[in-house]
Structures are given as structure tokens and as C-alpha cells.
Amino acid sequence: xxxxxxxxxxxxxxxxxxxxxxxxxxxxxxxxxxxxxxxxxxxxxxxxxxxxxxxxxxxxxxxxxxxxxxxxxxxxxxxxxxxxxxxxxxxxxxxxxxxxxxxxxxxxxxxxxxxxxxxxxxxxxxxxxxxxxxxxxxxxxxxxxxxxxxxxxxxxxxxxxxxxxxxxxxxxxxxxxxxxxxxxxxxxxxxxxxxxxxxxxxxxxxxxxxxxxxxxxxxxxxxxxxxxxxxxxxxxxxxxxxxxxxxxxxxxxxxxxxxxxxxxxxxxxxxxxxxxxxxxxxxxxxxxxxxxxxxxxxxxxxxx
Numbered sequence: 001x002x003x004x005x006x007x008x009x010x011x012x013x014x015x016x017x018x019x020x021x022x023x024x025x026x027x028x029x030x031x032x033x034x035x036x037x038x039x040x041x042x043x044x045x046x047x048x049x050x051x052x053x054x055x056x057x058x059x060x061x062x063x064x065x066x067x068x069x070x071x072x073x074x075x076x077x078x079x080x081x082x083x084x085x086x087x088x089x090x091x092x093x094x095x096x097x098x099x100x101x102x103x104x105x106x107x108x109x110x111x112x113x114x115x116x117x118x119x120x121x122x123x124x125x126x127x128x129x130x131x132x133x134x135x136x137x138x139x140x141x142x143x144x145x146x147x148x149x150x151x152x153x154x155x156x157x158x159x160x161x162x163x164x165x166x167x168x169x170x171x172x173x174x175x176x177x178x179x180x181x182x183x184x185x186x187x188x189x190x191x192x193x194x195x196x197x198x199x200x201x202x203x204x205x206x207x208x209x210x211x212x213x214x215x216x217x218x219x220x221x222x223x224x225x226x227x228x229x230x231x232x233x234x235x236x237x238x239x240x241x242x243x244x245x246x247x248x249x250x251x252x253x254x255x256x257x258x259x260x261x262x263x264x265x266x267x268x269x270x271x272x273x274x275x276x277x278x279x280x281x282x283x284x285x286x287x288x289x290x291x292x293x294x295x296x297x298x299x300x301x302x303x304x
Contacts, residue, residue, distance in 0.1 A: 001122075004010075005286060006122075008126050010220065012031065012032040012058070012061075012062060013029045013098050014026045014029070014030040014031075014033060015027065015028075015029060015084070016029070016030050016109075016110065017029075017084075018105065018109035018110070019101045019105070019109075019228075020080065020100075020101075020105050020142030021054045021101060021105055021205055022093075023065075023088050024080055024085070024088060024102075025085065025086045025149065026077070026078065026079075026080060026085040026086070026102055026106060026112065027054070027059070027077075027078040027083055027084035027085045028054065028075055028076060028077040028106055028186045029057075029058075029227075030073070030074075030075050030110065031061040031062065031065040031074040031075070031076070032061075032064075032065030032066070032071060032072060032073045032074055033036045033073050035065065035071050035073070035145075035267065035284075036071070037070075037071040038065070038071050038072055040070075040300075041071065041111055041302065042072070042074045042115055042116050042139040042140070042298070043073040043074065043075060043113065043116070044061075044064055044072050044073070044074045044075070044115060044116045044117075044118060044203055044300060045074075045075050045076075045077070045107070045114045045115045045116070045117045045118070045121070046060070046074065046075070046118045046119075046121055047077060047079075047101075047103065047111065047117065047118065047120065047122070047123025047124075047127070047191075048075040048076070048077075048078075048079070048082070048120055048121065048122070049119075049120050049121035049282055050121060050122040050158075050217060050221070051082070051107070051162065051201070051211075051217055052082065052120065052121075052200070053079075053082045053084075053200065053212055053213070053214045053216070054076035054077060054078050054083055054197070055076075055083070055119065055196075055212075055291075056076075056114045056200055056284070057076045057077075057118075057283075057285065057297055058196075059284075059285075059286035060074075060285045060286045060290075060291060061074040061076055062296070063286065063291045063295070064279065064286040064291075064294075064295065064298075065114070067163035067295065068201070069164075070276050070295070070298070070299055072298070075106075075110060075112060075115075076148050076244060077102075077106055078103065079099045079101060079122075079217070080093060080094065080095075080098070080099065080102060080136060081094055081213060081217060082212065082213045082214070082217075083212055083213075085221035087214045088214070089099065089134075089171065091214075091216045091220065092116060093215065094146035094217055094220060095124050095215070096122065096126055096129055097129065099122075099126060099297050100126050100129045100130060100133065101154075103126060103130075103158045103227060103267050104133075104134060104137070105248060106135065107236070110253070112137075113137070113189030114136070114137060114138075114139050114287055115137065115138070115139060116138070116139050116140045116141070116142070116298055116301065117130065117137075117138050117140075117141045117142070117148070118141075118144065118285070118294070119141070119142070119143060119144060120144040120145065120146075120255040120282045120283075120285070121144065121145060121147075121281065121282045122146070122257070124143040124144060124145070124146035124147065125233065127141050127240070128148065128233040128236035128239075129234050129236065130238045130239060131237070131239035131240045131243075132235075132239055134186050135239060135240075135242070135243065137280055138243050139243075139245055139295070139301065139302070140243060140244035140245070140246075140247070140298065140302075141240060141244070141245050142147040142245075142246045142247075142294065142297065142302035143245070143246070143247045143248070144248045144282055144285065145235065145248060145249055145253050145255060145261050145276075145281050145282040145284060146255060146256055146282070147247060147256055147261065147264050147281055148169045148232050148233040148234045148236065148237035148258045148260070148264070149232045149257075149263075150230060150256065151230075151254060151255055151256070151257060152226040152230055153254050154253070154254040154255030154281055155221065155224060155226060155230075155255070156188070156226055157281075158221065158255075159218070159221050159222060161181055161182070162221070164177060164181060165178075165201075165202075165211075166203060168209045169209065170204075171195070171198050171199055171202060171204060172198075173200050173209070174201065174209065175191075175194040175197070175198035176194075177193045177196045178194055178197055178198060179191075180203075182215040182280060183212070184252075184284075185252040185253075185254075185279070185280030185281075186252075186278065186280055186290055187252070187278040188255075188276075188277060188287050189279075189284065189287065191280075193287065195283060197284075200212065201213075204243060209298070215282045219224075234267075237264065237267065239269075240268065241268055241270075242268075243265075243273070244297070244300070244301035244304055245268060245270070245271045245290075246271065246272040246273070246293075246294075246297045247261060247264060247265075247271060247272070247273050247274070247278055248271070248273075248274050248275075248283055248290065248293075249261050249274075249275055249276065249283075249284075250276045250279040250280045250281050250282060251275050251276060251277050251278060251279060251280075252278075252279065252281075253279075253280050253281040253282075253283075254278050254280065255282070259271060260277075272297055274289075274290070274293045276288065276291075
């Protein structure tokens with residue numbers, strides 16, 4: 001059994017560490033545990049994008065965990081090789097299947113048996129794998145700007161984006177570069193949002209600005225052959241039919257097309273769709289109307 005191995009104190013959340021099945025030390029943020037009222041509502045599990053980590057969900061987690069009407073425990077995981085989780089010497093373990101297994105180990109360690117799962121980008125793909133492996137762990141699911149079919153042009157933009165951020169000189173440089181590359185697609189973001197994104201992606205260590213993710217992940221992106229069609233996950237998506245489902249698409253997303261969302265809605269007429277105005281790939285979930293829409297969806301899902 002994987003037990004939570006260590007807990008660090010924070011005013012807003014508990015920093016928890018646990019062991020994967022292969023012994024790698026993995027991390028998660030646990031918001032609202034023990035808060036009165038959380039026992040009456042399904043916990044929320046948040047899964048980040050490929051190079052992202054638990055910090056992406058900080059503002060949303062505070063909103064959901066401190067809600068007066070429906071306080072929830074919110075657990076945000078760092079995949080292996082990201083955030084505070086250990087880097088893996090075997091780069092082949094940076095796979096969606098292994099990361100799904102790690103998630104299940106984390107849920108067992110933290111006594112999470114049934115939860116609403118929010119997955120951003122790669123996290124949405126993990127939800128598809130869960131639909132095939134362990135659908136019963138999901139009380140509901142939110143796919144944030146990724147679905148059963150993703151566009152190669154979107155992946156190419158992500159590659160180019162990270163290539164431009166190889167050797168930043170400061171966190172301010174990171175924020176300015178991010179805004180310069182994506183500011184048009186993300187007109188809804190404030191300067192503070194760009195700063196938060198920068199600090200969530202990089203940190204200053206011994207006078208250098210270093211990523212909060214294993215650089216091998218960027219190399220793995222470059223190994224993808226974008227000249228051949230990318231695999232799809234339509235059978236796995238169909239496995240979500242019996243689970244309350246919401247899909248969020250960035251208005252300016254290049255990874256999840258409107259045509260794909262329309263096909264998803266055709267296959268699952270009960271799926272809710274929300275467009276994140278003024279955002280591209282992938283929407284920040286604390287911006288604009290998204291917190292309200294997410295909270296409303298979670299409340300509605302509990303009544304089904």
C-alpha cells in the first residue's frame with residue numbers, strides 16, 4: 001500500500017509526498033483537507049499539462065476549497081518529472097499510462113476513492129485512460145482543452161514555445177517571453193497571470209533560472225512525427241458517457257478544434273461545453289467565468 005510519506009505545512013494547502021509503485025517519490029498539493037463541510041461534497045483531483053504542475057490550479061483550488069456553499073477537498077498532483085516530484089532516470093516512464101498508474105497510487109495513498117477529475121491538456125488524456133481502466137473512480141470529469149483528437153499544429157506550437165524558453169535570464173524574462181509568444185491568444189490574462197505562469201514553470205536556483213520540469217519531456221515532444229496522423233482516443237471518450245462530463249475549449253485554442261468539440265457533443269449529448277473567452281491552449285481555470293462555471297457543473301453533477 002502506498003501511504004503518504006511526508007507532509008509539509010502551507011497556509012493554503014498541505015504539501016504531500018508519496019511513493020509510486022516503482023518507489024519514485026511523487027508530490028501533490030492537498031487543499032481543504034479536514035475543512036468542515038468538505039465531507040458532504042466530492043473531492044476534486046486536478047491534473048496538469050505535459051510540462052506543467054500543481055501550481056497551475058492554485059487559484060481555482062482556493063476558490064473551491066474555501067467555498068462557503070460547497071467547500072471541497074482539492075488535490076493537485078505533480079506527475080513524475082514535474083514540480084516537486086522526482087525526475088525519472090528512465091525517460092520511457094514519462095508516458096500517459098505510467099502517469100495514470102501514478103495517479104491511482106496517489107489516490108490510494110490519500111484515501112481518494114471517488115472524485116471529480118479536472119484534466120488540463122495531458123491531464124485530459126489521462127482522464128481518457130481512466131475511462132478505460134478505472135471509470136468508477138470518477139464522479140464527474142472536466143476536460144480542459146484536450147479531447148480524443150488533438151491537432152499536430154497545436155503540438156508544433158507547444159514545441160516552438162518551449163524552444164524559445166530554453167535559456168531564460170530571469171523570471172521576468174520568462175513572463176515577458178510567454179506573453180510575447182501567446183499574448184494574442186490569451187488576451188484575458190493579466191500581467192500577474194503571466195508572472196504566475198512563469199513562476200509555476202521556472203524557478204531561480206543558485207543564480208540560474210531552471211525549469212520545474214525535466215527537459216527530457218521537451219525532447220520527447222520533438223520525437224513525435226507530425227507528418228503522420230496523431231492517434232485518437234474516441235473509444236476511450238465513449239467510455240465517459242455514463243459520467244457527468246464538461247469540456248472547456250480555449251476560444252483561440254490550436255490543440256482542440258471546434259469541429260472536434262462538436263463531434264464530442266454529438267457522441268455525448270449530455271456533455272456540457274464552455275468556451276474560455278480570450279484564452280488559447282490551455283485556459284487558466286481561475287480566469288473570467290470559469291470558476292463559476294466549474295463550481296456550478298460540480299454541484300449539478302452531484303445531483304445526478
